[in-house]
Amino acid sequence: xxxxxxxxxxxxxxxxxxAYHRLPPLTDPExxxxxxxxxxxxxxxKLADDLHKADGPTHLAVVLDKSSHSFxxxxxxxxxxxxxxxxxxxxxxxxxxxxxxxxxxxxxxEEPGVEADDMIASYARVAQDQGWNVTIVSxxxxxxxxxGEKDGARIDMLDTMKNARIYIEEVEEKxxxxxxxxxxxxxxxxxSVDNIPGIFGVGPKTASKLxxxxxxxxxxxxxxADMKKSKLKERLLEHRADAEMSRVLVTxxxxxxxxxALDEMKLEGVPPEPLAAFLSKHGFTSLLKRLDAGTGSPSRxxxxxxxxxxxxxxxxxxxxxxxxxxxxPAVDRSAYECVQTIERLEHWVERAHAARLVAVDTxxxxxxxxxxxxxxxxxxxxxxxxxxxxxxxxxxxxxxxxPQQIDRAAALAALAPMLASEAVLKVFHNxxxxxxxxxxNGVDVSPIDDTMIISFxxxxxxxxxxxxxxxxxxxxxxxxxxxxxxxxxxxxxxxxKAIPFGEVPLDKATEYAAEDADVTWRLYQHLxxxxxxxxxxxxxxxxxxxxxxxxxxxxxxGIKVDRTRLAKLSEEFASETARLEKEIHQIAGTEFTVxxxxxxxxxxxxxxxYKGGKKGKSGQYSTDQSVLERLSGDxxxxxxxxxxxxxxxxxxxxxxxxxxEAINPETGRVHTSYSxxxxxxxxxxxxxxxxxxxxxxxxxxxxxxxxxxxxxxxxLLAADxxxxxxxxxxxxxxxxxxxxxxxxxxxxxxxxATEMFGEVNRDTRGRAKTINFAILYGISRWGLAGRxxxxxxxxxxxIDTYFQRFPGIQKYIVRKLEEVRERGYSETLFGRKTWFxxxxxxxxxxxxxxxxxxxxAPIQGTSADIIKRAMARMMPALEEAGLAHVRMLLQVHxxxxxxxxxxxxxxxxxxxxxxxxxAAEPAVRLDVPLGVEIGTGTSWGAAH
DNA sequence: CGGATCACG
DNA sequence: GACGTACGTGATCCGA
Numbered sequence: 001x002x003x004x005x006x007x008x009x010x011x012x013x014x015x016x017x018x019a020y021h022r023l024p025p026l027t028d029p030e031x032x033x034x035x036x037x038x039x040x041x042x043x044x045x046k047l048a049d050d051l052h053k054a055d056g057p058t059h060l061a062v063v064l065d066k067s068s069h070s071f072x073x074x075x076x077x078x079x080x081x082x083x084x085x086x087x088x089x090x091x092x093x094x095x096x097x098x099x100x101x102x103x104x105x106x107x108x109x110e111e112p113g114v115e116a117d118d119m120i121a122s123y124a125r126v127a128q129d130q131g132w133n134v135t136i137v138s139x140x141x142x143x144x145x146x147x148g149e150k151d152g153a154r155i156d157m158l159d160t161m162k163n164a165r166i167y168i169e170e171v172e173e174k175x176x177x178x179x180x181x182x183x184x185x186x187x188x189x190x191x192s193v194d195n196i197p198g199i200f201g202v203g204p205k206t207a208s209k210l211x212x213x214x215x216x217x218x219x220x221x222x223x224x225a226d227m228k229k230s231k232l233k234e235r236l237l238e239h240r241a242d243a244e245m246s247r248v249l250v251t252x253x254x255x256x257x258x259x260x261a262l263d264e265m266k267l268e269g270v271p272p273e274p275l276a277a278f279l280s281k282h283g284f285t286s287l288l289k290r291l292d293a294g295t296g297s298p299s300r301x302x303x304x305x306x307x308x309x310x311x312x313x314x315x316x317x318x319x320x321x322x323x324x325x326x327x328x329p330a331v332d333r334s335a336y337e338c339v340q341t342i343e344r345l346e347h348w349v350e351r352a353h354a355a356r357l358v359a360v361d362t363x364x365x366x367x368x369x370x371x372x373x374x375x376x377x378x379x380x381x382x383x384x385x386x387x388x389x390x391x392x393x394x395x396x397x398x399x400x401x402x403p404q405q406i407d408r409a410a411a412l413a414a415l416a417p418m419l420a421s422e423a424v425l426k427v428f429h430n431x432x433x434x435x436x437x438x439x440x441n442g443v444d445v446s447p448i449d450d451t452m453i454i455s456f457x458x459x460x461x462x463x464x465x466x467x468x469x470x471x472x473x474x475x476x477x478x479x480x481x482x483x484x485x486x487x488x489x490x491x492x493x494x495x496x497k498a499i500p501f502g503e504v505p506l507d508k509a510t511e512y513a514a515e516d517a518d519v520t521w522r523l524y525q526h527l528x529x530x531x532x533x534x535x536x537x538x539x540x541x542x543x544x545x546x547x548x549x550x551x552x553x554x555x556x557x558g559i560k561v562d563r564t565r566l567a568k569l570s571e572e573f574a575s576e577t578a579r580l581e582k583e584i585h586q587i588a589g590t591e592f593t594v595x596x597x598x599x600x601x602x603x604x605x606x607x608x609x610y611k612g613g614k615k616g617k618s619g620q621y622s623t624d625q626s627v628l629e630r631l632s633g634d635x636x637x638x639x640x641x642x643x644x645x646x647x648x649x650x651x652x653x654x655x656x657x658x659x660x661e662a663i664n665p666e667t668g669r670v671h672t673s674y675s676x677x678x679x680x681x682x683x684x685x686x687x688x689x690x691x692x693x694x695x696x697x698x699x700x701x702x703x704x705x706x707x708x709x710x711x712x713x714x715x716l717l718a719a720d721x722x723x724x725x726x727x728x729x730x731x732x733x734x735x736x737x738x739x740x741x742x743x744x745x746x747x748x749x750x751x752x753a754t755e756m757f758g759e760v761n762r763d764t765r766g767r768a769k770t771i772n773f774a775i776l777y778g779i780s781r782w783g784l785a786g787r788x789x790x791x792x793x794x795x796x797x798x799i800d801t802y803f804q805r806f807p808g809i810q811k812y813i814v815r816k817l818e819e820v821r822e823r824g825y826s827e828t829l830f831g832r833k834t835w836f837x838x839x840x841x842x843x844x845x846x847x848x849x850x851x852x853x854x855x856x857a858p859i860q861g862t863s864a865d866i867i868k869r870a871m872a873r874m875m876p877a878l879e880e881a882g883l884a885h886v887r888m889l890l891q892v893h894x895x896x897x898x899x900x901x902x903x904x905x906x907x908x909x910x911x912x913x914x915x916x917x918x919a920a921e922p923a924v925r926l927d928v929p930l931g932v933e934i935g936t937g938t939s940w941g942a943a944h
Numbered sequence: 945c946g947g948a949t950c951a952c953g
Numbered sequence: 954g955a956c957g958t959a960c961g962t963g964a965t966c967c968g969a
Contacts, residue, residue: 595965777959849958
């Protein structure tokens, strides 16, 4: 219905509180905190920009809380009584919210003595009664009471942070009752933030159950009398009055006087001048750019900007730390050159030498850099000053004429000296990929910089909800340059219609490929200076940058696997799983898919009637290992058979089958791909295939390690850091007794057991080990209790003892958390930052999760830094010792795997041990020695 | 495509 | 007995 008006009511006050806690603390050029305001501004922009879109606003108003006093205080003097003062750096942002609203020329409603919720309810109802649709921009649970439809006019809600519409189903999902009953549920459960009492001891679960069962609040309270004796019954009876008063407090007033008329909320367009002034005053440069670049302002009839997909969080986080941008012209793809003659190529190479800095990108026939063919190379020397050199286009149709392009070998020969020249810096985005492709084509590249890694070293962890915090080029272009890159899909299509890049016509290919180089060049100009101003230089230059060529080479080496052995294992696993499956079906008395947790749960707990089935939030019984082990312990034979089936099925599909598939036909080896930006803490991650999770913990799984073998005449050497994270914890938290234990080469878990329990035996050592790990991961009494199989208060006593024996640990945890809360990030000993945007979240689970991660990150991250430094130094050290032929193949977080001639084992072991043990120095002097354990064998399994 | 499960440090 | 319980990853399967 195009002509049905659609009113958007923005709950401004609630938004800024939420934005404040979810966005990083930014300041504008004058030093005023503006993080929440930035989020607010981007939200208004997006809303205003949706004018004329389906379901977008035709009318819009912002509603703010003017004062905290309302009719509710008359009813209940404790209403909102214990609310803490807003944080110091949020206070100056309140007036700015008004300024921002005015800058968009939007009406802003605030009435003394009336809460925003009531005002929103009143406007929503009036509009709905006129037949308008209404969207309330908020996620406040109180407002969910309003959701629904009347005479075809609909009220819904929009949570802009989650970009989610909230309609009847969503409300029912949250409360278990329809919107009109939400008030009854709220009245029972109360609200600690607003200090609404509800009924003590009743939370959302119980509340919604009671209302769903009895219909409404009064009925539920009445029913209490007939309940059987329980705590709940007592409480319902005793606190009935509280609940009834709460019911009034949570009821929204829908009859507030309306200060402005609905018609005045009509959204027609946003005049650009006041908005520009506001954006510029507060340093919101990316928005300002969009305003200038677009057709003027948001919500003009032409859709203003294609580059509007970043979330407030992501945009804000970079906005706040942004350098003033050199004034680059907008990307103009028509400016790019397609280089088709050797003369033109030589011209570009010459210019690259003169510029001494060139952004480079390669295009290939597939995403696997160990299998693909090189299809073209692009270069960029400045904004819009970029070219594409096609080298492998056409050819799928043998009869069609290939487009004109330089002979690949000739072109690479022309490029190679420049790519290898120490005098020309080559900038890539994810250079490891390009390095591998070029190396496979006989071209070495050095020196290089990498914008993906720079972004990671600056902004790891800064994203919220995994949105907008990645380090991919398209994402960074949006975030930092306000530019939308041509997508690969647009160029190559998708699904069955997809074509390889080599079949893309040259004009389109040039636009896509040269743009990538151009954007890389621009990102480099933007990100590189930030390293210096934001303290990222050390970690980038000393740790991550040198690692790129090293890891690239490891990937190219690959590792040999014994295909025959894997195939044999696959067969064994297959026949065993088949046998087990039959037995399982027999016991169950029905054929079902054993691999389906859902079906399995129904069989175990419904059909066979086993007790203790717990359903998770998906409404499905949990059938994980711990559950099955319990059932098996209780004598359920089917459970132990399923466990065995699962283990074998997992090993077969994930390892023995998949690893055979992963053997590269050209090299006969398996080449994983390491991500240098995969883990927030700075660890590497491994994919396609993941070689960092090859089984070792069970005997049957360990057979898979035996299939990783050395080539003829060689052995594999595995070098492990022993207990590196605990050693680092001892150093970083400065715990004398632990440091001493490591210095003396003691068994650290035994030492902990002595300190904690007074004696060492298998039991106390095991407990001590669990506690040691619990400390590294951030601890809760419940978590520890679960692991140790004791009661939470007993676990708490152990934690207390631990902290008493090692007071440095507790001080360290407190200090680190304070630091992260204040600065927003944690730091490793080598200066690697990990950001924790949720560290002060109001959501307890979210906040505590961040706290645990923040305690762990410096330790896990420092360990990652150390092994990375060892890796970067390893080959030069081996070469110096005349061991250049030793090949470093794998890294598994605290382990390095090498392949070498058997005769060199002793010499190489000495070098490897020395490099690994000394990897922290000289940058960091550790108070504990780094222990390294080395083993060798013809297989990886044997090397342990 | 998300959830459940399970492999590793 | 409200909330949800250890940190960091990636691959596979099922089922909507």
